[in-house]
Every structure is written in C-alpha cells, then in structure tokens.
Amino acid sequence: MSTISPTAPAPDRTPAAPRTEDSIVKTILGRWETLIVGLIVVVFIIGAGISSEFLTGDSLTTGSSDFTEYAILALPLTLIIATGEIDLSVASVLALSSALMGYLWNQGLPMEAILPICILAGALCGLINGWLVTGLGLPSLAVTIGTMALFRGLAYVILGDESVTDFPTNYTDWAFGNFAGTVIPNTIVLFLVLAAIFAVVLHRTPFGRAIFAIGANKEAARFSGLRVNRIQLRLFILSGAIAALAGILLTLRNSTAAGNVGDGFELTAIAAVVLGGVSIFGGTGTIGGVILALILLGAIQKALNLDPDINTAWVNIVTGILLVGSVLGPNIAARVREARRISTRGTRPPRPGRSAAPQSGPGGEGNTNA
Amino acid sequence: MSTPVTTPAAPGPGGSAPSGPTVEPEEAERVSAGRRVVDRLIRARELGLIVVLIAIVAITGAIEPNFLDADSLKQTVLNVAIIAVMTAGMTLVIVTRNIDLSVGSILGLSAFLCGDFLTKNPSVPWIVGVLIAILIGAACGLLNGVLVTWGRVPALVVTLGTMYALRGVAFLVTGGRQINAEDLPDSFLKVGSGDLLGVPTLIVLAVVVIVLFWFITRDYAWGRQLYAIGSSGRSGGQAAKLAGLKSDRRVTQAFVISGALAGLGGAMYAARYGTVDATGGQGYELRVIGAAVVGGVAIAGGSGTVFGAALGAVVLGTIQTALIVLKIDDFWQQAIVGLLIIVAISLDRLITNQSEALLRQRSARRRTAA
Numbered sequence: 132m133s134t135i136s137p138t139a140p141a142p143d144r145t146p147a148a149p150r151t152e153d154s155i156v157k158t159i160l161g162r163w164e165t166l167i168v169g170l171i172v173v174v175f176i177i178g179a180g181i182s183s184e185f186l187t188g189d190s191l192t193t194g195s196s197d198f199t200e201y202a203i204l205a206l207p208l209t210l211i212i213a214t215g216e217i218d219l220s221v222a223s224v225l226a227l228s229s230a231l232m233g234y235l236w237n238q239g240l241p242m243e244a245i246l247p248i249c250i251l252a253g254a255l256c257g258l259i260n261g262w263l264v265t266g267l268g269l270p271s272l273a274v275t276i277g278t279m280a281l282f283r284g285l286a287y288v289i290l291g292d293e294s295v296t297d298f299p300t301n302y303t304d305w306a307f308g309n310f311a312g313t314v315i316p317n318t319i320v321l322f323l324v325l326a327a328i329f330a331v332v333l334h335r336t337p338f339g340r341a342i343f344a345i346g347a348n349k350e351a352a353r354f355s356g357l358r359v360n361r362i363q364l365r366l367f368i369l370s371g372a373i374a375a376l377a378g379i380l381l382t383l384r385n386s387t388a389a390g391n392v393g394d395g396f397e398l399t400a401i402a403a404v405v406l407g408g409v410s411i412f413g414g415t416g417t418i419g420g421v422i423l424a425l426i427l428l429g430a431i432q433k434a435l436n437l438d439p440d441i442n443t444a445w446v447n448i449v450t451g452i453l454l455v456g457s458v459l460g461p462n463i464a465a466r467v468r469e470a471r472r473i474s475t476r477g478t479r480p481p482r483p484g485r486s487a488a489p490q491s492g493p494g495g496e497g498n499t500n501a
Numbered sequence: 502m503s504t505p506v507t508t509p510a511a512p513g514p515g516g517s518a519p520s521g522p523t524v525e526p527e528e529a530e531r532v533s534a535g536r537r538v539v540d541r542l543i544r545a546r547e548l549g550l551i552v553v554l555i556a557i558v559a560i561t562g563a564i565e566p567n568f569l570d571a572d573s574l575k576q577t578v579l580n581v582a583i584i585a586v587m588t589a590g591m592t593l594v595i596v597t598r599n600i601d602l603s604v605g606s607i608l609g610l611s612a613f614l615c616g617d618f619l620t621k622n623p624s625v626p627w628i629v630g631v632l633i634a635i636l637i638g639a640a641c642g643l644l645n646g647v648l649v650t651w652g653r654v655p656a657l658v659v660t661l662g663t664m665y666a667l668r669g670v671a672f673l674v675t676g677g678r679q680i681n682a683e684d685l686p687d688s689f690l691k692v693g694s695g696d697l698l699g700v701p702t703l704i705v706l707a708v709v710v711i712v713l714f715w716f717i718t719r720d721y722a723w724g725r726q727l728y729a730i731g732s733s734g735r736s737g738g739q740a741a742k743l744a745g746l747k748s749d750r751r752v753t754q755a756f757v758i759s760g761a762l763a764g765l766g767g768a769m770y771a772a773r774y775g776t777v778d779a780t781g782g783q784g785y786e787l788r789v790i791g792a793a794v795v796g797g798v799a800i801a802g803g804s805g806t807v808f809g810a811a812l813g814a815v816v817l818g819t820i821q822t823a824l825i826v827l828k829i830d831d832f833w834q835q836a837i838v839g840l841l842i843i844v845a846i847s848l849d850r851l852i853t854n855q856s857e858a859l860l861r862q863r864s865a866r867r868r869t870a871a
Contacts, residue, residue: 217657263843267847269850272600276842277794278843279787279839280838280839281838281840281842283835284836284837291830291832401658411658443672444670445673446669447666447672448666448673450665451662451664451667452662454661455654455658455659455663455666458655459654463652
C-alpha cells in the first residue's frame, strides 16, 4: 500500500496507524489485498468443485495465457488511474496494432520491422491522447471515448473485415509456447518481467512517487515543482506502446490479425486495476494488488469457462459486478463505520487521536460524480 | 442525501452564481458580459452545426443527386430518430457531470424483452410492449443512479460495469434466440415504418421527446437544477447541495430518464428493424455520447442543450448516410465518429480559452479606466 495518505475516498484501503497488537492483526485483516487473496482462495475452491480440470498445470497454462493481454493492459492503466486520469482507448489501440501488423505482413515486410512499427504506432496513439489531455487540457474521459472510436475505426479502415492468419511459425510458436519446459506460458513470463519493472518504477522511484502525488492532488504536485503535464504525457505514450505490445501478443497467440480483436478488453483491464485497490480518483494503489486482482478475475473466467453448463455471458456479468462492487463495498463499509461513529459520539468523548473527522467534512465525499 | 452534511455557513442566495452572494456592480457587469459571450457561443454552436449539416447535404447531393430524394432523406432521419431520443437522456446525465455508458446495453435488453413480450402476447396492444421497454430501461437507469449517488461510485465505473453486466444479462435472457419480423404483430411493426399525418411515426416520437426535454431543461427549475449540479461539479456538487438542491435525487432522476429513453429506443429499434437478438444496440453508447459531445454538451458538466445534442445526432447520422451514398468504405464510419468527438471537444476548448482571455482583457481595461 502506498504511504501517501489519500485525499480521495475509499478510506479502508489504507491501514490506520496501528496502536495495539490487536489493531495490527486488524490492519492485516482489513487490508484490501488480504480480501482479494481470500476471494482467490474461494474461487479456487469453487473452481475445483466445478471441474477436476481446474487445478491442473494445463488449466494454469491456458487460463493464464488467455489473460495475458488484460494483464499487460492493466499495468500502464494502473499508473494512469493512479494519477486520477483514465484511458478507455487501450483496447482500440490493441486492435489497431493487430490490424497494422496484419496489413504490413500482407505488404511483405519482415516481422523484425513490423514489431517496432506497431509499438511506435501505439506510442503515437498514446501521444495523441496525452497531448489532447495535457496540451489542450481536455478531460481524459472525453478524449479517450473519442479515440476509442477513432482508433478502432482506423483498425477497420486498415484491414477491413478480413483477417490475416499466415504469420511465421517461429513467432507464433513462441507466443503459444511455455517457458523452458514449465507450465508457465512465455507471454506470462514477459508480463511478469514487465510487472516487476512497473512495480519498481511505481514504488521505488521518484517518478512513481510523482505519479501518486499527482493523483493525490494535481495542483499541489504542480506547485511542489513536479512537471505534471510531462509525466502524464509520458504515461499516455507508455500506455499506447504497451497496448500495441498486447496487440502483437494477441495476434501471435491466435495467429490472427483483425480489426475487431480485443473488443471490450478495456473493461477487464480497468476492472482489474480498480479491483486491485487503485483508487479511481487517483493517489493510491499497488501493482501487487492489481496482479492479485488479475489472478482473481482470470481464475473466475477460467472456472466459468470450464463448466459447459454455465453460459459464457456470466463472465461479463461477474466482471461488471466485481468492478462496481470493488468501489461500492469500501464506500458502504465507510458509511457503516461513519454511522456507528456518529451514534457513539454522543455517549463518549471523541478519542484524542482522532480530532479531525476525515469523512464528515463537506469535502469528504468530494468526487461523487465522475 | 442520507448522510448529514455539516454546513459551515449559511449559503448565499445565489449558490450557483460564480461570483458568490456579494456582487459588486463592476463584477455584476462582468458576469453579464460573460453570460452574453456564453450565449453567443451556444448559439454559434447550434448555427455552426446547421451550417455543417447544410454543407454535408449540399456536397453529397451535388455528387450523388439520389441523396436528395425524399425517400433517401427520410431514411436518414429515421436512422437518426433512435439515437436522437437516447441523446436527449444522455444530455441530462452529462449535464450533471456524470456519464452513462450503459445505454447501448439497455437498448439491447429492452428491445429483446419488448419484442419477446409482443411475440408471446400478440393480442395485447403494442403500446404495452413499448411501456415494458421503457420500464425496463428506467429500472436499469435507477440501478445506475442509485449506485452513483447512494453508493458514491463514479458514474464511469458504474455504467462501464452495467454496460457489460446488462449485455451479459441480455445474452442470458435471449439464450441465443432471435426475434424475427414475422413473429411481431403488424400493428407494432407499422409504428416503425408507418406515418403519422404524413410524417414517419418514429420521427414524430423523437421530435416530441426532444422538444419536451429541451423545454424542461431550458425553462423549468428541475432542468436548471441539473445544470447547477453539473457546474458545481468540481466540489462534487457541493455548491448545489449547499444551495439547497436535492442533488442526489436529481442525478438519480437524470439516470432514470436516460435509462427510460434508452428503453424507448429499444422499442423503436424492435419496431424499426424487426430482428432483435442479444447484440442489439452494441456500440450505440459511443454514437450517443458522440452526438451529445458534437452537439456542444460538455463532458465536464454544466453546459449544453438537448436541442444542440439532437442536432449533433442529426449531423452524425447524416454523415453516416452520406458515406454510404458516396460509397466510401463502411469502415470509415467509426473512425469519423471518433474524429468528430475529438474535433468538437478541442474546438470547444480553444473557443473557451479565447473567450476567457477576451473577458479578462475586457475587465482589465475597464478596471484601468475606472
């Protein structure tokens, strides 16, 4: 968990200062990550009940491999959401990258040239998003709703409704293969390497501290000398480039390039980030929490897919509910605690350490509206 | 609000006025000058859209005279009717500084359930089916609204979640079935293709809805309160709350109306196309939000008119038909919608920046003169 105290809601995701032995235990139990781990255990138990295939190496391979793109998209999205912005266009950049890859391959370019071009194209998409947000000062929600349609549309323009499937086997074999004889897919190893880099950058570098500072209070961050616009621009470029990488991986894994791939991927990626404890208002969150949330969502998806009797529509329903629930749950908990505090306040003097009531001021529910 | 809001001071009478309760004469003059500029801008936006519309029609008509047939124009307007009705609801939501991404899924669900009901009960008058569609939409909107206001979950998260969850529900409900035109009662299909006093019924319906909500948001306290809530959005609607507005109730009502109009859109969709499956209305949320934004409704809340948004819908719909008539690849459509959103919000921002600079200059000049 970040050590920056959040100004945004979702108060019970940050442990209160421990005062006694009892409250340390409470702190660990009350941590958001602990809750996610608990849910993962529950899903694994239910999953094992649904199908004997669930807890096997084979299932781990296919399940995690199918989740690669969501996982990779979630990494830069974590950083962007931590600054209090949003990027809805990631799945469209992914599709654009896939379509571009297919188009260039049809044009006879070698893969060694195509891959960097795709990543650059993704970075360019990110630059467009970032410039509109930082240069023109437009809300990132409006911008990325627009570019979500624009980039997806360009993907269709580039490749139409055809699909390209004859990619070289040495690339597709790598994307489909496992790492050094283990059950872990190569693509997941790539994700883990990226996740480690992102975790170090976010939690151990000044750049990462700056991200949380911007998310906690943009104006304060600017006045304390951070180059807010430059940092946000870089994050959007990074998001575009990484989304393009995810597009390449998806294309190679399915050995199919098309304009309609990755439809709705932004939901799962955003759900993972929010479920992982990153405040949608910015300022708090951890890469570790997001990875746990990815495991949870991936396990749910795999478990639901393994049972032939369960309609695959449930995946959408459960993901949607988890997305809303992960913000709603803490808010309700905060409300219950608030109500209890108010009802006990009359009989007991307020505790000395809590002179300032964090939630009762008019600013407490600051960002009710998006 | 169910939580007590501690009011620090008695709110001034003009809680939503930008300059607060104590308005100096000079200050008041500045405000009215600002209002005049803003008024002019709004009118300029609507005039601009009409000019753009005429240009598109003229150019397309010059290249392909078929476009100007009464029949072709009728088809164009018919295609716009559903989007325009949903855009009216979306405008109410966006004006309060929220967003509703779930309208496409609400349309799909209500279109299918409406069609399903009328197929199974052919003897019941079709209006019952339409009412069912509206009720289903309103219920979905109520869910969104309650989660946003009572649950304090940002509208983006809520409606992204319900967008997928409701689509999942639609898939569950249909179970792969599809409703065909021959299953639906003729009286219902006639609503989709028939005329009322020489004007297509769907267009009459759309015009009634747009005019109704235009007047409500222009001339009635209820509607103006939505603008007050949206423009005090930076403080989470606090200014509106302190001024005594039932902000949460208004926001919920806006979501209910948006949902109900999406439900009505579903009934119109079923009547017009006759074939309905679980994918009905997919991607409509982008077209609806795009229409509102192109029509001058600011994503940041507090400004824009239902009339402007409807014009935005007409412009987008006309472009769509013009592309088909000009035999430009179908795949360009989505890209153009995205591009128009970006251009519209960028233009808005540039104009705002300029008019702000103008106002600042003017008031500085006045101050030096005094």
